[in-house]
Amino acid sequence: MGSFWVLVARLLGVTTLSTYEGLDRSQSPLQLTDSHSHVETSLVPTTAKDPLHFRPPGHRQDKGNGFDFKCDYRKMVGWEKCSTPEDRSCWLVNKKTGERFDINSDYENYYPTGKTREYFITVDKWNITADGYTFYGATVFNETYPGPWIQACWGDTVKVHVRNLNPDRGTSIHWHGIRQLNTMHMDGVNGITQCPIAPGSTFTYEWKVMQYGSSWYHSHYSEQYGDGAVGPITLHGPSSAPYDEAADIPLLMTDWRHGSLFPVGNMLKERWIQSILLNGIGNVTKFGARKVQNTSEIPKPYTLTFTADKVYEDEPPELEVPNSRPKRYLLRLINTSIGSTFIFSIDNHLLSIVSADFVPIYPYLNSSILVGIGQRYNVIVEANPRNNTKQPLDSNGNYWIRTWVAQNCGAGVVINKDSKETYMQTGILRYNKSSTEDPESKPWTDISMACSDETATSLRPVLPWVVDDPINVMSTESKIQHMAVVSGPPADPIPSFPQASYSFRNVSGGIKGPNPLQINFSDPVFLNLDNDEPFKNKLWEIYPEGRPNQTDWVWLAITVDYSRDGDTSAHPIHLHGHDFAILQQAENTTYVPENIHLNLINPPRRDVVLMPESGFIIIAFKADNPGAWLLHCHIASHASQGLALQILERQADAAAMWPKASPAAQTAATLCSSWDSWVAASYTSTPTPLPDDSGI
DSSP, X not given: OHHHHHHHHHHHHHHHOGGGTTOOOSXXXXXXXXXXXXXXXXXXXXXXXXXXXXXXXXXXXXXXXXTTOOEEOXXXXXXXXXXXXXXXXXXXXXXXXXXXXXXXXXXXXXXOOOOEEEEEEEEEEEEEESSSSEEEEEEEETTBSSOOOEEEETXXXXXXXXXXXXXXXXXXEEETTOOOTTOGGGSOOBTTTBOOBOTTOEEEEEEEOOSOEEEEEEEOSTTGGGGTOEEEEEEEOOOSSOOSEEOSSOXXXXXXXXXXXXTTTOOOHHHHOOEEEETTBOOGGGBTTTTOOOSSOOOOOEEEEOOOOEEEEEOOTTOSSOEXXXXXXXXXXXXXXXXXXXXXXETTBOEEEEEETTEEEEEEEESOEEEOTTOEEEEEEESOOOOOSSSOOOTXXXXXXXXXXXXXXXXXXXBOGGGTTTTTEEEEEESSTTOOOOOOOOOOSSOOOOOOOSOGGXXXXXXXOBOXXXXXXXXXXXXXXXXXXXXXXXXXXXXXXXXXXXXXXXXXXXXXXXXXXXXXXXXXXXXXXXXXXXXXXXXXXXXXXXXXXXXXEEEEEEEEOTTSOSOOOOEEEEETTOOEEEEEEESSOOOXXXXXXOOOBSOOEESEEEEOTTXXXXXXXXXXXXXXXEEEESSHHHHHTTOEEEEEESHHHHHHHSOTTSHHHHHHHHHHHHHHHHHHHHOSSOOSSSSSSOOO
16 A cells, blocks of 8 residues: 555656656765756846855855855845855845844844745665665665755755655654754654654655754654665855865765664664765775675775865065965765764864854864764865875875774774774875875874764854753752663563663653653644643653743753663764753763863853763753754664653743644644554554654
8 A cells, every 4th residue: 555655656746746857866976956856946036146146155166966056145135245265254244234144143043034945855765885785775865875965045944845755664854953943843753743754645844044054854763864864954154264165065974784774673684784984985895794795896985176276365566476375175074874973084184173063163173073973063174285204195195084983982883804994994085186096195193083072172152152040950969950861671661662772761850760762653742732641751851931031041961870780882962953052071970969060151062962971961952942852862773762852842832833723733634644544554553653663
């Protein structure tokens, strides 16, 4: 029955959606063909050299591959772009009024008026050969891995029409890190914000571009994103440091398997043959306890090309030789793994880090950067390789791009003995694009392999926050609400959830045992906002209604569970619908009052933080976004096994925004009806959720 509706959807796609016609059906590195996947909506006519219709700063001038994209602010009469290679901090300026949209703008409340961007995405099974070994039946977007590059400009509205052509499973798409202010129902978490999109069905997501920077989108249907359902997002906007050119499409680094993660607990050997990919390209022969034999040609490593041409800043008449400098390139780094934290570096090149997740920061230099699962960094690299005795320059101008797996931060990646020194060589930076030689470059010698986030003092946001006292003050000694990561199954097995092995425990609330999260695909929270009954169990943290004209803060301390033996490893913790401030991040430190040292004045902030090994984090977020939001570990197996928590924020406001008769609730109910019909037609019994894990 599922296959029947998928066939109907395919036929409708041919007859009604010309955007799907002619898609390249062969596997290739990340790309976007605008005429196939992307439609721009604008009512304003184009004029030659319009100062409000422009390529994003540093976008290459070649056509196709997503680089013919343009920002469009033609509705903003009197404004003009103000970004220059020497000052990327300015975005738009109104010279008559002196107003600016720039790196110092309060982007949570103040953003330009852009346009609507429409994308059309299919979810389907496809055979993907990324590293010389074919993954049969991967779940991907638009028949490619990674999926299409979604681009928008600060202030735009993004609409994505998602059609599920996978005959076997539902899907929902999460737009990672997107603020979703007052749009909880667009967050894309089945069982919370919606029912899954049934095979043959379509759902349209729409969200406002309040932030700018780099991110990704992925399925939130159980472990489906581990089967390939991921793609990059770029939201163009200002930068805290200057650059000349965006080096290339976003750089997605990931661990990769060759068999489906479904059913949960699948033990087929192909699932455990793993490798590391950079933008969908890898080499399987470097992995496995015994060297894995490739079944097709090993692709050439992913390649970036820099030019050694100098950039001339000015030509003062008193100088015979104009001032010049090396060209500066912007790189967008994204970790889309299901279990591995990476350390990224380029031989002989320093990285200037300018943003963490969607938060612009004051630039700092480093030879490498640790990128946890779900984390993103924008970095700027000079086309100026450093020469030293331990790292001589490569004679052909070729340098390895390296993605190491951090120590004790790679779930299941096994490197064979012959590749210990080379497995991390996942890409090449070339100064001569016609060169074919492998680099002879050496790695930086000062790189730490520790599974530790970037130093908190380095991540200084340009737009400061001052964190106030929390509304969730506890009666405990520390007065901070304390959640502990518990590993191990609950004492009483849950028949519908045999995979339950991880959970958060509300220590401050007196909950003693594991409490793994499991959602209900057929009864999402979004349709229960006016009903208190679902929120009486222990899977929720409920925070009071907002106070008029005040900012309410919620603080959470997250630790390992010291009362139980088990996993004390690092966990990448992601919060939906918010950035959070990191008040403290302590490694190998017990969470007791005397070890609490808070930073409340412009602390680091982001939407994914690495809870350190045997340590703790204290985070704070503004309780200003009505709805139900997910807090979870981004190691896919941990989330699948229950390591997640739902946060209900300003319930009365949310219920008033989306009553049962509202268009959004009616659309959600229709989606649920389609899902229930598919389940009823496809299964003799109704597994809830389906499959037998947490569902997220």
